[in-house]
Amino acid sequence: MTIQKQKDRLQVDQKLPTMPWYVQQFIEYKLPDLSPSTLLEYIRDYEIFFDWLIQEGISTGPDIHSVTLEQLESLRMEQVTAYRIYLTTYKEQKNSRITLSRKLSSLRSLFHYLSQIAEDENFYPLLKRNIMAKIEIKRVHKPKDTAAKLKGKLLEEDELFDFVDYVRTGYAADVSDNKQALYAHEHNAIRDAAIVSLILNSGLRVSEVVNLNMDDVDMNNRMLYVSRKGNQDETFKTPVYFRERAKEDIQAYLELRAARYPTPKREKAFFLAIKNGEKEGKRMTKRAMQAMIIKYAKAFGKPSLTVHKLRHSFATDYYLQNDIYKTKEQLGHASTETTEIYAHLTDKTMSEAIDR
Known part of the structure; x- marks a missing residue:
C-alpha cells in the first residue's frame, strides 16, 4: 500500500465510527473493491449531506451518527433539489459541476446499496424507498469537451x-x-x-x-x-x-x-x-x-x-x-x-x- 493510501485508510478508520451504522456497513461492503482514497471521498460526501439534513431539521438527532434510515426513506424530491442547490452555493466549498456530480453519485451508490443489496433480518431491503433513483446525473466531462x-x-x-x-x-x-x-x-x-x-x-x-x-x-x-x-x-x-x-x-x-x-x-x-x-x-x-x-x-x-x-x-x-x-x-x-x-x-x- 502506498504512503498516500495508508494515510487515507487511517482517516477512513478514524471517521467511520462517526457515521450511521448503515454507512459503516456500506463502506465495509465496498472495502475490497475501492481504494482508501475513494472510500474517504465517500465518507466526506456523506458528512456534508448528513450535516445538511440536521441543519434543515430533516434529521432531529444531535449528530450525523443518529441520522436514521426512516429519515432517508421519507426524503421528498424538493428536499433533494434543495440539497443540490446548496452544494452549488454554500460558501465553505463551492462545488464545480464535476464535484457536484461526484457528490450526488456517492449518494446514489449508498441509496442503491441500501435499497437493492443490503437486507434486514427478514430479508427485506434496508431502504424501502430510494429517492436518489429519480435523480439523473448528467455526464459533465465528455472527451471532446476535455480536449477542447x-x-x-x-x-x-x-x-x-x-x-x-x-x-x-x-x-x-x-x-x-x-x-x-x-x-x-x-x-x-x-x-x-x-x-x-x-x-x-x-x-x-x-x-x-x-x-x-x-x-x-x-x-x-x-x-x-x-x-x-x-x-x-x-x-x-x-x-x-x-x-x-x-x-x-x-x-x-x-x-x-x-x-x-x-x-x-x-x-x-x-x-x-x-x-x-x-x-x-x-x-x-x-x-x-x-x-x-x-x-x-x-x-x-x-x-x-x-x-x-x-x-x-x-x-x-x-x-x-x-x-x-x-x-x-x-x-x-x-x-x-x-x-x-x-x-x-x-x-x-x-x-x-x-x-x-
Whole structure:
C-alpha cells in the first residue's frame, strides 16, 4: 500500500465510527473493491449531506451518527433539489459541476446499496424507498469537451524536448540574479529534468512517479513497475515502458542520487528531496513535484502547464504513433472512453493525414 493510501485508510478508520451504522456497513461492503482514497471521498460526501439534513431539521438527532434510515426513506424530491442547490452555493466549498456530480453519485451508490443489496433480518431491503433513483446525473466531462479545454495548453512536438532542456539548463539563465533560486536549481536540476523527462516519455501519473521505489526501475529494459489507479491488488505492480530518450536523464540522476540526497537504508524512494534544515533525503511529495513543474512552466512561458498536462502531452504525442488501445494500456485508463480525449486533440493531424 502506498504512503498516500495508508494515510487515507487511517482517516477512513478514524471517521467511520462517526457515521450511521448503515454507512459503516456500506463502506465495509465496498472495502475490497475501492481504494482508501475513494472510500474517504465517500465518507466526506456523506458528512456534508448528513450535516445538511440536521441543519434543515430533516434529521432531529444531535449528530450525523443518529441520522436514521426512516429519515432517508421519507426524503421528498424538493428536499433533494434543495440539497443540490446548496452544494452549488454554500460558501465553505463551492462545488464545480464535476464535484457536484461526484457528490450526488456517492449518494446514489449508498441509496442503491441500501435499497437493492443490503437486507434486514427478514430479508427485506434496508431502504424501502430510494429517492436518489429519480435523480439523473448528467455526464459533465465528455472527451471532446476535455480536449477542447486542453488545446493550446500542452507541449507539442519539439516543445517536449525543449522543456526538458530548459529544466536541465535553461532555467539557470533566467534566475541568474537570484542567488537562492540559482542554488536550488544547481542542486536539483538533474533530478527535476529526470522527473519531467520520465513523465513526458512514459505518461505516468504524478502519484505513480512519487510512489516509485528503487527496485521498481529496470534501466536495462526501460521498464517501470507501478501501482496503478484502480488496482485493488496491493501486491501487483503494472509494468510500464518508458522511451529511450528518458534513459539518459534518469541515469544522470541515478549517478548523483546517493551523494546529493543521502538517505537512511530504510528509504526506498526513487525520487528524493531534502527539506530546508534537514540533512537526509526523503521521498519527494506529490505537492512538491506539482509545485516544481509549475515553477518551471511559468518561467518557460507555459503558465497553464501542470504536471498532469505533461501526462496529456505525452499521451497526445504517443497516440499519433499508436492506436487507441495501446494508448489506453500505456496510460492505465480503465476504458477507451477516457483515451478518446487524445483522438479529439489530434483531429487536425488526422485530417491532414487522410488528405495525404
